[in-house]
Amino acid sequence: MKWKDQIHNLQAYQPGKSIDEVKNAQLNPIIKLASNENPYGYSSNVDEVLKQYDHFNFSLYPDASAAKLRESVSSLLGVNKKQLIFTNGTDELIQIISRALLEHGKNTVMATPTFSQYKHNAIIEGGEVREVPLKNGKHDLNQMLAEIDINTAVVWICNPNNPTGTYIPNNQLLSFLKNTPKDVLIVLDEAYIEYVNQSYHSLDFIKDFPNLLIMRTFSKIYGLASFRIGYGISSEAIIQKLEPLRLPFNTNVLGQTAAAAAVKDQEFVQKCQKRNAEEREKYYTFCLENQLEYFPSETNFILIDFKCDSDEVTKFLLSKGLIVRSGRLLGFPTCVRITIGLKEQNEKVRTAIKEFIHEGS
Numbered sequence: 001m002k003w004k005d006q007i008h009n010l011q012a013y014q015p016g017k018s019i020d021e022v023k024n025a026q027l028n029p030i031i032k033l034a035s036n037e038n039p040y041g042y043s044s045n046v047d048e049v050l051k052q053y054d055h056f057n058f059s060l061y062p063d064a065s066a067a068k069l070r071e072s073v074s075s076l077l078g079v080n081k082k083q084l085i086f087t088n089g090t091d092e093l094i095q096i097i098s099r100a101l102l103e104h105g106k107n108t109v110m111a112t113p114t115f116s117q118y119k120h121n122a123i124i125e126g127g128e129v130r131e132v133p134l135k136n137g138k139h140d141l142n143q144m145l146a147e148i149d150i151n152t153a154v155v156w157i158c159n160p161n162n163p164t165g166t167y168i169p170n171n172q173l174l175s176f177l178k179n180t181p182k183d184v185l186i187v188l189d190e191a192y193i194e195y196v197n198q199s200y201h202s203l204d205f206i207k208d209f210p211n212l213l214i215m216r217t218f219s220k221i222y223g224l225a226s227f228r229i230g231y232g233i234s235s236e237a238i239i240q241k242l243e244p245l246r247l248p249f250n251t252n253v254l255g256q257t258a259a260a261a262a263v264k265d266q267e268f269v270q271k272c273q274k275r276n277a278e279e280r281e282k283y284y285t286f287c288l289e290n291q292l293e294y295f296p297s298e299t300n301f302i303l304i305d306f307k308c309d310s311d312e313v314t315k316f317l318l319s320k321g322l323i324v325r326s327g328r329l330l331g332f333p334t335c336v337r338i339t340i341g342l343k344e345q346n347e348k349v350r351t352a353i354k355e356f357i358h359e360g361s
């Protein structure tokens with residue numbers, strides 16, 4: 001086989017463990033807090049519209065242009081419909097962008113550690129990956145600018161960043177945008193933006209920076225991860241270039257319908273944001289009381305430093321039926337990333353962590 005050289009050492013994406021994988025009679029219930037899904041589920045609007053789908057003809061292809069969903073998102077955000085691209089999760093959008101812009105001789109700049117798929121797709125396309133270490137868990141924007149040269153095609157900014165949860169305020173972002181050459185695509189991954197407590201105006205920047213693309217998803221606060229719907233917002237010119245790389249029927253009919261219904265319930269989104277922030281505060285207090293360092297987070301997860309092998313902590317929590325994410329594969333080998341769950345779930349996690357600390361000392 002004549003495989004591309006660059007794919008030889010690639011590993012398949014390793015997701016957090018599923019509930020089925022760890023199910024056994026002794027562990028009940030099993031609580032999954034490893035992939036930053038929404039523990040509050042999704043809007044009741046979604047159930048309503050999906051009920052009406054029992055008469056739908058599933059033998060037909062879905063609407064290739066996702067027209068109804070496009071309409072809903074365009075009116076929610078106040079952007080033109082031609083400024084949107086819908087994809088099979090933002091994972092697919094990352095793939096499309098990488099295919100469109102990266103190859104041997106081109107490079108891409110990103111933070112490290114950050115969301116793994118930027119690097120993964122860049123490697124597949126043969127692009128050079130320039131990684132800039134985070135500073136105290138935050139993007140080092142000055143150093144990222146310094147890495148940009150004439151061959152840079154894409155810069156990735158994960159805001160808030162996964163796995164640290166840290167957020168870049170608007171003024172710093174704006175200065176980065178101003179200093180980035182106009183022929184470099186700046187991708188702002190806002191998978192967790194709805195959780196941010198501060199006001200954010202990144203959409204306003206699209207007018208002035210046609211080389212900016214914002215990625216958002218229905219997998220996090222909207223609670224629709226299994227439907228695989230993500231989208232990009234950019235200038236019409238960028239969207240037009242990316243559209244031909246999208247698979248013809250990349251988003252399925254149930255996903256389009258569920259997402260369009262979810263957009264119409266912003267009250268649900270606000271409720272989840274508020275509850276998440278309250279629960280996150282409890283983790284902060286807990287960490288302070290137990291001398292655990294953590295990264296202040298603007299997301300629905302928290303990265304806690306246990307100052308020991310993170311696999312030991314995750315194994316211990318798993319023995320209590322709690323699935324969390326070891327920092328080993330996320331670039332923080334002594335940390336554990338925990339999705340902020342429901343009140344009782346978080347209490348169980350904190351009790352188990354206390355036991356871990358107690359048993360270890």
Ligand SMILES: Cc1ncc(COP(=O)(O)O)c(C=O)c1O
Pocket residue numbers: 035036088089090091092115158161162189191192216217218219225228229230
């Ligand atoms: C920062 C970030 N970007 C993108 C994704 C992919 O999300 P989607 O479900 O839309 O593919 C994730 C998923 O965890 C993420 O954390």
